[in-house]
Amino acid sequence: xxxxxxxxxxxxxxxxxxxxxxxxxxxxxxxxxxxxxxxxxxxxxxxxxxxxxxxxxxxxxxxxxxxxxxxxxxxxxxxxxxxxxxxxxxxxxxxxxxxxxxxxxxxxxxxxxxxxxxxxxxxxxxxxxxxxxxxxxxxxxxxxxxxxxxxxx
Amino acid sequence: xxxxxxxxxxxxxxxxxxxxxxxxxxxxxxxxxxxxxxxxxxxxxxxxxxxxxxxxxxxxxxxxxxxxxxxxxxxxxxxxxxxxxxxxxxxxxxxxxxxxxxxxxxxxxxxxxxxxxxxxxxxxxxxxxxxxxxxxxxxxxxxxxxxxxxxxxxxxxxxxxxxxxxxxxxxxxxxxxxxxxxxxxxxxxxxxxxxxxxxxxxxxxxxxxxxxxxxxxxxxxxxxxxxxxxxxxxxxxxxxxxxxxxxxxxxxxxxxxxxxxxxxxxxxxxxxxxxxxxxxxxxxxxxxxxxxxxxxxxxxxxxxxxxxxxxxxxxxxxxxxxxxxxxxxxxxxxxxxxxxxxxxxxxxxxxxxxxxxxxxxxxxxxxxxxxxxxxxxxxxxxxxxxxxxxxxxxxxxxxxxxxxxxxxxxxxxxxxxxxxxxxxxxxxxxxxxxxxxxxxxxxxxxxxxxxxxxxxxxxxxxxxxxxxxxxxxxxxxxxxxxxxxxxxxxxxxxxxxxxxxxxxxxxxxxxxxx
Amino acid sequence: xxxxxxxxxxxxxxxxxxxxxxxxxxxxxxxxxxxxxxxxxxxxxxxxxxxxxxxxxxxxxxxxxxxxxxxxxxxxxxxxxxxxxxxxxxxxxxxxxxxxxxxxxxxxxxx
Amino acid sequence: xxxxxxxxxxxxxxxxxxxxxxxxxxxxxxxxxxxxxxxxxxxxxxxxxxxxxxxxxxxxxxxxxxxxxxxxxxxxxxxxxxxxxxxxxxxxxxxxxxxxxxxxxxxxxxxxxx
Numbered sequence: 001x002x003x004x005x006x007x008x009x010x011x012x013x014x015x016x017x018x019x020x021x022x023x024x025x026x027x028x029x030x031x032x033x034x035x036x037x038x039x040x041x042x043x044x045x046x047x048x049x050x051x052x053x054x055x056x057x058x059x060x061x062x063x064x065x066x067x068x069x070x071x072x073x074x075x076x077x078x079x080x081x082x083x084x085x086x087x088x089x090x091x092x093x094x095x096x097x098x099x100x101x102x103x104x105x106x107x108x109x110x111x112x113x114x115x116x117x118x119x120x121x122x123x124x125x126x127x128x129x130x131x132x133x134x135x136x137x138x139x140x141x142x143x144x145x146x147x148x149x150x151x152x153x
Numbered sequence: 154x155x156x157x158x159x160x161x162x163x164x165x166x167x168x169x170x171x172x173x174x175x176x177x178x179x180x181x182x183x184x185x186x187x188x189x190x191x192x193x194x195x196x197x198x199x200x201x202x203x204x205x206x207x208x209x210x211x212x213x214x215x216x217x218x219x220x221x222x223x224x225x226x227x228x229x230x231x232x233x234x235x236x237x238x239x240x241x242x243x244x245x246x247x248x249x250x251x252x253x254x255x256x257x258x259x260x261x262x263x264x265x266x267x268x269x270x271x272x273x274x275x276x277x278x279x280x281x282x283x284x285x286x287x288x289x290x291x292x293x294x295x296x297x298x299x300x301x302x303x304x305x306x307x308x309x310x311x312x313x314x315x316x317x318x319x320x321x322x323x324x325x326x327x328x329x330x331x332x333x334x335x336x337x338x339x340x341x342x343x344x345x346x347x348x349x350x351x352x353x354x355x356x357x358x359x360x361x362x363x364x365x366x367x368x369x370x371x372x373x374x375x376x377x378x379x380x381x382x383x384x385x386x387x388x389x390x391x392x393x394x395x396x397x398x399x400x401x402x403x404x405x406x407x408x409x410x411x412x413x414x415x416x417x418x419x420x421x422x423x424x425x426x427x428x429x430x431x432x433x434x435x436x437x438x439x440x441x442x443x444x445x446x447x448x449x450x451x452x453x454x455x456x457x458x459x460x461x462x463x464x465x466x467x468x469x470x471x472x473x474x475x476x477x478x479x480x481x482x483x484x485x486x487x488x489x490x491x492x493x494x495x496x497x498x499x500x501x502x503x504x505x506x507x508x509x510x511x512x513x514x515x516x517x518x519x520x521x522x523x524x525x526x527x528x529x530x531x532x533x534x535x536x537x538x539x540x541x542x543x544x545x546x547x548x549x550x551x552x553x554x555x556x557x558x559x560x561x562x563x564x565x566x567x568x569x570x571x572x573x574x575x576x577x578x579x580x581x582x583x584x585x586x587x588x589x590x591x592x593x594x595x596x597x598x599x600x601x602x603x604x605x606x607x608x609x610x611x612x613x614x615x616x617x618x619x620x621x622x623x624x625x626x627x628x629x630x631x632x633x634x635x636x637x638x639x640x641x642x643x644x645x646x647x648x649x650x651x652x653x654x655x656x657x658x659x660x661x662x663x664x665x666x667x
Numbered sequence: 668x669x670x671x672x673x674x675x676x677x678x679x680x681x682x683x684x685x686x687x688x689x690x691x692x693x694x695x696x697x698x699x700x701x702x703x704x705x706x707x708x709x710x711x712x713x714x715x716x717x718x719x720x721x722x723x724x725x726x727x728x729x730x731x732x733x734x735x736x737x738x739x740x741x742x743x744x745x746x747x748x749x750x751x752x753x754x755x756x757x758x759x760x761x762x763x764x765x766x767x768x769x770x771x772x773x774x775x776x777x778x
Numbered sequence: 779x780x781x782x783x784x785x786x787x788x789x790x791x792x793x794x795x796x797x798x799x800x801x802x803x804x805x806x807x808x809x810x811x812x813x814x815x816x817x818x819x820x821x822x823x824x825x826x827x828x829x830x831x832x833x834x835x836x837x838x839x840x841x842x843x844x845x846x847x848x849x850x851x852x853x854x855x856x857x858x859x860x861x862x863x864x865x866x867x868x869x870x871x872x873x874x875x876x877x878x879x880x881x882x883x884x885x886x887x888x889x890x891x892x
Contacts, residue, residue, distance in 0.1 A: 328757050328760060331757055331760070332761070336764075373775055374768065375768070377775070378767055381767075388766070392760065432775075450749065456735055456738070495675055498674070533732075538728075561681065567681075574674045574677060575674070577675075577676065603729065604730065604731035604734065608728045638681070
């Protein structure tokens, strides 16, 4: 556990890191970034909390089993969406330009970007983002766990 | 409906199952094992359908995410931009080997991994490794090949270092991972060079445009070294004994096909990507020299080993040498009339040796795993007289050892005989070395048999569990069947695979059209 | 039923092996059956004969590391550098890898 | 000359990485060397698709100017993701090696040899 200054700043920064990470995931199909980058930003938030509060406090907040559950769900969602396109081919973008969810046609030319386009890409970004934030989060946690056990001996 | 999507399903199904495994194993352990075996069984069936499909109808091109491979610009310029899967006879030949071995690995793991913790992770990694190997074998895209190469590397190293209570497994996994990653980065570098030069990632498109310039030669060197490392050729073989010896036995079994997937990548690059544009003599001789070095160094190092699995692992290095030798001879004669005379035959021997090698080496690793499981000892000096208690394992070991040493009527004999006789016409010296190595191979397995299975009974050993016997039995039956009917196997699947490698134009036109 | 495999210069069929195995087996079994049937391999007769000495089980066992001692001793000048090459050090592994890359690049003419 | 500068930089990175891998004994430094090689290769890929005075390849921002080639960027991104996974895995193995061997000197971490 680190000093009070660090912890206070962590408390302030943490929510904005989370929001920024989810923003990146959500706008993956419009702006630079995407599922992996957003997930990595969120996981860096977890790493920040881990450093500020120490492993022993944090491990009660993020359960490793929950994180690996989330990871499986993310990966399953990604491949599941890929399988859903199998009416045409594997990974087929069956939602694009269909008028439904994320189904608006893409506007060509200079425009601010419409979130409701790109078909399955945003869904896949969410799946990847979920997987990456859970995966990287558990990597960070497990490494902290390994180092802590090493120190004990 | 299923037939249209076979290549994607072969890769997608194990991948989907891999991530479902942790969820299934929350319910019940036994259910999880049945689930994994069932998925691998279905995958084997899918691969078999793909095999029939490809052998009947020719090369199967599958486009991911769209209907056609290319993108036609308004200017009329057509470029193949999509990721494609391209299954020809060689790919499905490797895929069926992979599918059989993975299924057997999963069956064997049921009892073997009984007392370990974290089995859900084990099965997840096993399925990812299988999916990655299928990906390497079926893909038609260079970058995709790199991605699957890395997927197999990560999964394989995770499995090698699975027993975190042993320092040695972590050490082996570390070393293997460093070399795998470096090799994969070399491959990526080569892919970058090829992309920068020809503006394509598709193997068929690259092959149609390739010029064999200076940069191509550098890319060739990088690909050759990186993939030869993955295949475990001397002098890049040092990770092989570490990884094979420290991995749990079913993982060693799957690692054998993993190295062969690297070998497949090497053959694909040399024959389909570069093909006749190579200076075939030079590259053929490089392969031959790598092969001879692997055979000789592998077997002589095996002779002085005391650890059971390490000894077999060095034997594995020397078997990879045979495949490199035969294919090297095929490549060296690629542009000459000698190809029809004996080059094709040598390649047939090599490719046949790939499937034989997977079967008998897998069998040997499984018997070694059974010995370690039942006695708890890894060192040959500490075990003796196991034939008293482990009757099945002894018989299976004799079958495996006979096959690896090339004794009739086992399958190793058939493929080695083809290699000896056809390589003799190319250069008699190479054939002599190959036979010498075979004799030494017999010597090293006599050493194991004498010290571990014969001799006085020193230890009290457990009986081998049923699922392990079943897995070894299946492999033994395959070994004997391939030995009794080698002509059927060669005619049905090996010859088409060799023809698919040699006929580069078919591979290109299947994607680009006439 | 069992077909013939073309092997480059000759042919191979497992049938030949099975036939010769059967013939040899019959001959060997015939010689074996000529032997006396009264010998019983139990008691002292079944034990290995070591110049009349009683040995412990551990001492009878030929250890794996003692096998092929003569072979490795005769080829010592080959084995010493070979063992020296396999240091188990990751730096050397990478060193061999880079060396092989360099040699292959030179041979293929890339450098 | 100035156009070739990125290629020279990535050659230097790769060679530095190989040097680190071959001659540095600390296992953590070996991981760093691996990452150096990876950065060199990634830089190479990025450089392949670069055009001077071109904009980022984002559809909605495309003006009249040229875009840089998006494919190498996608490749690089994939390679970075893979690199992250391998680095995490290798570092985990380093932690485990340190726990068992009490050292991360490569010349002492060699129970498996010959």
